[in-house]
Amino acid sequence: MRTKLKRASPETTLLRVLDALVQEAIEASEAEVGEAAMDLRMDLNSRESAAFAGLTHFARPQLSDFFDVEISRSLRASAKRIDGKPLAAPKDGRRSKRLRMPIQRKLPDDS
Amino acid sequence: MHQRQPLVDKRVLRPAQTALALEALSKIDLLRLKTVARIYARGLPEGLWEDMLQEALTRVFAGSRRRPEGVPVVAFVAGVLRSLRGHYWRRARKELRDDQFQIDHESDETFERDLIDPTPRAERALAARQQLALIKVLFSDDPVALTIIEGLADGLAAEEIRASMRLSKTDYDSARRRMRRRVLREGLTCEQN
Numbered sequence: 458m459r460t461k462l463k464r465a466s467p468e469t470t471l472l473r474v475l476d477a478l479v480q481e482a483i484e485a486s487e488a489e490v491g492e493a494a495m496d497l498r499m500d501l502n503s504r505e506s507a508a509f510a511g512l513t514h515f516a517r518p519q520l521s522d523f524f525d526v527e528i529s530r531s532l533r534a535s536a537k538r539i540d541g542k543p544l545a546a547p548k549d550g551r552r553s554k555r556l557r558m559p560i561q562r563k564l565p566d567d568s
Numbered sequence: 569m570h571q572r573q574p575l576v577d578k579r580v581l582r583p584a585q586t587a588l589a590l591e592a593l594s595k596i597d598l599l600r601l602k603t604v605a606r607i608y609a610r611g612l613p614e615g616l617w618e619d620m621l622q623e624a625l626t627r628v629f630a631g632s633r634r635r636p637e638g639v640p641v642v643a644f645v646a647g648v649l650r651s652l653r654g655h656y657w658r659r660a661r662k663e664l665r666d667d668q669f670q671i672d673h674e675s676d677e678t679f680e681r682d683l684i685d686p687t688p689r690a691e692r693a694l695a696a697r698q699q700l701a702l703i704k705v706l707f708s709d710d711p712v713a714l715t716i717i718e719g720l721a722d723g724l725a726a727e728e729i730r731a732s733m734r735l736s737k738t739d740y741d742s743a744r745r746r747m748r749r750r751v752l753r754e755g756l757t758c759e760q761n
Contacts, residue, residue, distance in 0.1 A: 467696035481748040482603040493752035511618040
């Protein structure tokens with residue numbers, strides 16, 4: 458047994474644990490995966506099972522599930538405009554209405 | 569007049585569906601890989617594991633990653649996911665950092681922004697510690713599993729963990745089975761980890 462341990466960085470430590478957990482997942486037998494799914498009441502025979510969310514179908518509903526590709530693309534573009542993120546700069550270099558307003562500096566009172 | 573439908577299938581198959589159709593992977597293999605992707609995506613924004621997994625499968629099927637002979641597909645894809653993890657992590661952090669200091673001139677609303685440490689090392693170390701703490705919470709009701717996790721974190725081998733804990737092989741193996749079950753249950757859901 459080792460007598461000295463070198464202190465590893467938290468990232469290395471985490472990766473060691475993740476690798477070990479991944480190894481468990483890889484080595485899991487078919488029965489163990491099936492049992493885990495049964496515990497979660499997932500039906501592996503159903504194509505729409507939640508177990509396959511993120512695999513054969515998206516984990517979250519997508520716009521394209523409900524709309525045509527073109528419509529969902531335009532909806533996504535308009536959603537981007539209202540989700541609080543800044544808009545891309547206008548191509549013609551115009552400033553926004555608010556920024557086009559003249560800046561009036563308040564001059565100190567002479568009195 | 570009867571109009572013949574064009575013989576064009578406009579459906580876009582996801583890489584995981586392709587893998588199933590080509591019988592390159594079984595349903596159970598895909599579930600194992602889902603668990604693997606969710607483990608490696610810990611700390612990344614919610615739902616990114618899905619992109620990571622589909623990208624890993626695409627790389628394997630497109631041939632940009634060649635599988636050496638004798639290596640099982642699941643283990644190989646898991647390796648690809650491991651290497652993608654760092655890439656996704658850097659990208660997510662970069663986007664987060666770019667977003668932090670953007671000034672929205674179009675909106676009068678003020679947003680609460682968290683200031684983050686500009687040095688990536690400290691930030692990543694903190695994120696890693698947080699994730700490790702979350703993993704420990706996952707096994708909090710199993711003291712043996714917790715000690716095994718600590719041993720693994722220290723880089724100890726199975727025999728070393730058993731020797732330090734004075735565990736029999738049977739006890740150690742049953743603790744690892746419990747851990748495996750917990751990991752699979754956690755991996756099959758789509759809740760944020």
